[in-house]
Amino acid sequence: MTSQTAPKGTTPSSDQIRRAPKVLLHDHLDGGLRPGTIVDLAREAGYSHLPEADPDKLGIWFREAADSGSLERYLETFSHTVGVMQTRDALVRVAAECAEDLAEDGVVYAEVRYAPEQHLSGGLSLEEVVEAVNEGFREGERRARANGHRIRVGALLTAMRHAARALEIAELANRYRDLAGGGVVGFDIAGAEAGFPPTRHLDAFEYLKRENNHFTIHAGEAFGLPSIWQALQWCGADRLGHGVRIIDDIQVQADGSVKLGRLASYVRDKRIPLELCPSSNLQTGAAASYAEHPIGLLRRLHFRATVNTDNRLMSGTSMSREFEHLVEAFGYTLDDMQWFSVNAMKSAFIPFDERLAMINDVVKPGYAELKSEWLFQQTASTSGSVASEG
Numbered sequence: 001m002t003s004q005t006a007p008k009g010t011t012p013s014s015d016q017i018r019r020a021p022k023v024l025l026h027d028h029l030d031g032g033l034r035p036g037t038i039v040d041l042a043r044e045a046g047y048s049h050l051p052e053a054d055p056d057k058l059g060i061w062f063r064e065a066a067d068s069g070s071l072e073r074y075l076e077t078f079s080h081t082v083g084v085m086q087t088r089d090a091l092v093r094v095a096a097e098c099a100e101d102l103a104e105d106g107v108v109y110a111e112v113r114y115a116p117e118q119h120l121s122g123g124l125s126l127e128e129v130v131e132a133v134n135e136g137f138r139e140g141e142r143r144a145r146a147n148g149h150r151i152r153v154g155a156l157l158t159a160m161r162h163a164a165r166a167l168e169i170a171e172l173a174n175r176y177r178d179l180a181g182g183g184v185v186g187f188d189i190a191g192a193e194a195g196f197p198p199t200r201h202l203d204a205f206e207y208l209k210r211e212n213n214h215f216t217i218h219a220g221e222a223f224g225l226p227s228i229w230q231a232l233q234w235c236g237a238d239r240l241g242h243g244v245r246i247i248d249d250i251q252v253q254a255d256g257s258v259k260l261g262r263l264a265s266y267v268r269d270k271r272i273p274l275e276l277c278p279s280s281n282l283q284t285g286a287a288a289s290y291a292e293h294p295i296g297l298l299r300r301l302h303f304r305a306t307v308n309t310d311n312r313l314m315s316g317t318s319m320s321r322e323f324e325h326l327v328e329a330f331g332y333t334l335d336d337m338q339w340f341s342v343n344a345m346k347s348a349f350i351p352f353d354e355r356l357a358m359i360n361d362v363v364k365p366g367y368a369e370l371k372s373e374w375l376f377q378q379t380a381s382t383s384g385s386v387a388s389e390g
């Protein structure tokens with residue numbers, strides 16, 4: 001009897017990984033610019049601080065400068081991307097290219113975040129920033145469709161944790177939700193973690209809860225369990241940005257059995273989504289290698305783990321590349337990729353019926369098609385060998 005599915009251990013090719021429908025919950029708009037666009041925008045704006053004028057060299061500069069082992073130094077590189085994103089046209093262009101690039105890479109749904117308060121030095125208001133980015137995402141979705149790709153992009157508004165505008169940004173996120181055609185789907189806080197606990201912004205989180213709105217919090221990246229605990233139990237985060245240090249509450253015993261502490265149990269029991277970003281974690285020192293990244297254990301233990309890019313420019317990555325690294329490190333199959341993608345889609349901030357439709361009408365059929373391709377390839381090569389034997 002022949003098997004109906006690809007056997008476990010059949011790893012997907014790079015081409016299959018790229019074509020597989022992927023879902024991205026954690027990607028920074030100002031961490032994903034094309035190097036050529038940065039050079040163009042710097043010229044137009046008279047921004048003279050770029051460390052390199054050649055796009056290829058600039059791309060390498062970002063990767064190397066971000067590869068520092070420290071979140072604080074990693075974040076310094078954003079001064080150049082934010083520096084050229086200060087006009088309406090620049091924001092529309094960057095957002096449109098972001099949607100196009102993600103769609104080209106096989107991402108079908110993405111939540112892309114940025115901090116509106118960082119884009120005001122050219123005279124834009126917070127509202128004008130949000131409207132420009134939304135316009136860019138819609139334009140990028142249209143261009144992607146014209147190129148045969150379908151993607152839906154929602155925005156998350158980030159407040160910087162060292163600043164004091166979180167409530168104002170939360171109110172902004174609330175005003176721009178539920179827009180026809182797509183808009184702002186939630187809120188986040190980002191920036192240096194050590195010394196800036198999420199409880200500094202409790203007023204913003206309490207406001208969002210009263211408004212029945214959604215938010216994620218960068219927690220458990222550069223700082224450990226107390227940050228995750230505060231984000232969940234004081235602030236009420238729906239998801240954890242990174243959350244990778246939950247591994248500190250999981251003990252693997254000498255006999256291979258695993259013991260979860262109370263916080264790790266809570267995260268798993270409540271199905272709290274972890275927005276894991278492997279390449280970014282290697283750069284900021286949160287993990288030593290892909291093979292040692294906690295995602296391997298968290299996936300085995302059935303945490304609600306998702307795979308994300310964080311900053312495609314600074315990490316020289318894409319969703320496909322993240323999966324390529326994981327396939328190589330852990331031998332993941334298309335079934336594993338589907339599991340991560342369904343997890344991410346279940347955890348998105350759009351309404352339940354729309355998430356379900358994406359899972360049933362886009363994600364699952366996409367993987368089924370790739371798996372059936374595999375079956376037909378096997379059939380073709382088997383019948384070839386039967387014919388030659390005959």
Ligand SMILES: O=c1[nH]cnc2c1ncn2[C@H]1C[C@H](O)[C@@H](CO)O1
Nearest residue numbers: 028030078113114115158190191218
């Ligand atoms: O991984 C991150 N951790 C904390 N903050 C981050 C990370 N990646 C980007 N940021 C910051 C820098 C950006 O300017 C800001 C908004 O996207 O969010």
Ligand SMILES: [Zn+2]
Nearest residue numbers: 028190241310
């Ligand atoms: Zn991030």
